[in-house]
Amino acid sequence: MRPVxxxxxxxxGSSLPxxxxxxxxxxxxxxxAWLMTRETxxxxxxxxxxxxxxxxxxxxLLGGRILYYVKNYQEQYSHESFLEFFKIWKGGLVFYGGAxxxxxxxxxxxxxxxxxxxxxxxxxxxxxxxxMAFGRLGCFLNGCCYGMLCEPDFTLxxxxxxxxxxxxxxxSLGLLHGTSSxxxxxxxxxxxxxxxxFxxxxxxxxxxxxxxxxxxxxxxxxxxLYAVGRFALERLRGDNLSTFTGFTLSQNLSLVLLPVFGGxxxxxxxxxxxxxxxxxxxxxxxx
Numbered sequence: 001m002r003p004v005x006x007x008x009x010x011x012x013g014s015s016l017p018x019x020x021x022x023x024x025x026x027x028x029x030x031x032x033a034w035l036m037t038r039e040t041x042x043x044x045x046x047x048x049x050x051x052x053x054x055x056x057x058x059x060x061l062l063g064g065r066i067l068y069y070v071k072n073y074q075e076q077y078s079h080e081s082f083l084e085f086f087k088i089w090k091g092g093l094v095f096y097g098g099a100x101x102x103x104x105x106x107x108x109x110x111x112x113x114x115x116x117x118x119x120x121x122x123x124x125x126x127x128x129x130x131x132m133a134f135g136r137l138g139c140f141l142n143g144c145c146y147g148m149l150c151e152p153d154f155t156l157x158x159x160x161x162x163x164x165x166x167x168x169x170x171x172s173l174g175l176l177h178g179t180s181s182x183x184x185x186x187x188x189x190x191x192x193x194x195x196x197x198f199x200x201x202x203x204x205x206x207x208x209x210x211x212x213x214x215x216x217x218x219x220x221x222x223x224x225l226y227a228v229g230r231f232a233l234e235r236l237r238g239d240n241l242s243t244f245t246g247f248t249l250s251q252n253l254s255l256v257l258l259p260v261f262g263g264x265x266x267x268x269x270x271x272x273x274x275x276x277x278x279x280x281x282x283x284x285x286x287x
Contacts, residue, residue, distance in 0.1 A: 001143040001160050020141030022088075028134025029057050032127035039123045046115055052124065055109040056102040057131070063101025064093035071249065092144070095132075095230075096253045102128075103219060118216035122208050125218025129201030129226075133194040140190035147187025148238040149175075157185035165239065187236045196229045214272035220265035227254035227261070 005023065007015035036049040069077060069085050071094060077084055106124055110117040139145040146166040150157045160166040160183055167183035170176050175184060200222070208218050231254040234240065240248040247255070 024138030028131035059105025060098035060102025064098025067097030122218035133197035136194035147189035
């Protein structure tokens with residue numbers, strides 16, 4: 001955990017902190033935008049991925065922050081200034097809020113600019129998991145989105161320092177006694193999610209470059225596979241409370257989004273198969 005990586009001295013005597021969470025967001029955006037730009041050039045598409053990516057990033061940050069603020073308002077923000085809403089470098093985003101508004105922001109950008117929306121969204125779906133993974137690395141540096149308690153000798157277990165969100169929760173639950181008690185090991189769910197997102201990005205790069213990949217299938221695949229992985233990994237999260245359904249908010253959203261985007265992919269896949277068969281029949285008839 002390293003919320004502030006280092007501080008940059010300023011000429012007038014103070015210093016500017018470089019937050020790990022914010023740095024990972026920026027690095028993730030730059031890397032994914034670079035990869036997406038290479039892909040658009042390979043496909044002969046308009047070279048707009050930095051602008052499109054920025055539109056999706058900003059709308060995603062806004063949506064993710066709004067949902068987090070609303071979700072945690074009573075216990076975290078009700079007695080704070082509204083200016084706390086804007087301190088996004090401290091962390092505090094709900095992924096699904098950002099994903100949905102980020103997608104809407106990208107669609108709006110393409111519509112306003114009269115761009116080939118389906119093709120550009122496919123490329124965006126290839127790069128988005130990379131940015132998502134870096135965001136989770138930022139969560140690890142920030143200490144948020146931590147996991148449940150694990151066995152002390154568990155190989156991947158992580159002990160966050162005293163004062164971290166995980167340690168504060170353990171103390172509030174009576175698991176730590178006295179000021180000398182060290183926090184207990186938890187699952188590094190941030191790293192689990194980052195690994196999942198990197199794998200998802202690799203899978204999408206492989207599949208969407210295939211000649212038989214349905215046009216426009218990128219986002220449906222991304223949301224569907226993310227929903228499956230997030231639902232499973234959420235069971236190891238230690239910072240999210242269950243709702244009236246018995247699942248966390250993100251699990252509930254996963255259950256809603258999976259059939260929606262899974263159904264969209266199935267429809268696109270079936271349409272592509274019918275088009276391919278029709279083309280094969282026409283080819284045979286011409287011979």
